[in-house]
Amino acid sequence: MAGHMECGGFVYDPAARKVGEYRGNAGPYAMLRPVGGGREWQADPERVRPATAAERLSAGVRAANERAGAAYELSRPPVPVPDCAECAELAEQRTAARLRFDWSAETDANVLLRRHLGERHGGPPDR
Incomplete structure (x- = not known):
C-alpha cells in the first residue's frame, strides 16, 4: 500500500477478501485483526488498501451479527x-x-x- 498506514485504521486485504484493522508490521507483513476482534492475520502491505466506507460498514455489521449469534438462534x-x-x-x-x-x-x-x-x-x- 502506498503511503503510511495508521495503527487502528481499517484496510481491505484482497488476498483474504476482508476488512481488517491494521495493527502494525511484523517483518515483511502487515498484521491485521478482524473487525470486532479475533485472530490476527498477515497480509502483503503492498496489496492492502484503505477500506471504503461501505466495506467498513459491512464488516461492522458482520461483526455485530456474529456477537449476537446466540440471540439470533433464539429467534429460530x-x-x-x-x-x-x-x-x-x-x-x-x-x-x-x-x-x-x-x-x-x-x-x-x-x-x-x-x-x-x-x-x-x-x-x-x-x-
Missing part, C-alpha cells in the same frame, strides 16, 4: 428430535397455537421444547 423455532414423543407433542402444541394465532402459547411451546431439548437431548440438534 427449536427443532424437535425425531422419534421423541415429548418433542412431537410440544411441536404439535406449537403448531396448534400458531394456527389459532396465539403467539403467547406458541412462545410457551418453544420455551418448553428448548427446555426439553436441553434436559433430555443435551441441547438443540444441529440444523
Whole structure:
C-alpha cells in the first residue's frame, strides 16, 4: 500500500477478501485483526488498501451479527428430535397455537421444547 498506514485504521486485504484493522508490521507483513476482534492475520502491505466506507460498514455489521449469534438462534423455532414423543407433542402444541394465532402459547411451546431439548437431548440438534 502506498503511503503510511495508521495503527487502528481499517484496510481491505484482497488476498483474504476482508476488512481488517491494521495493527502494525511484523517483518515483511502487515498484521491485521478482524473487525470486532479475533485472530490476527498477515497480509502483503503492498496489496492492502484503505477500506471504503461501505466495506467498513459491512464488516461492522458482520461483526455485530456474529456477537449476537446466540440471540439470533433464539429467534429460530427449536427443532424437535425425531422419534421423541415429548418433542412431537410440544411441536404439535406449537403448531396448534400458531394456527389459532396465539403467539403467547406458541412462545410457551418453544420455551418448553428448548427446555426439553436441553434436559433430555443435551441441547438443540444441529440444523
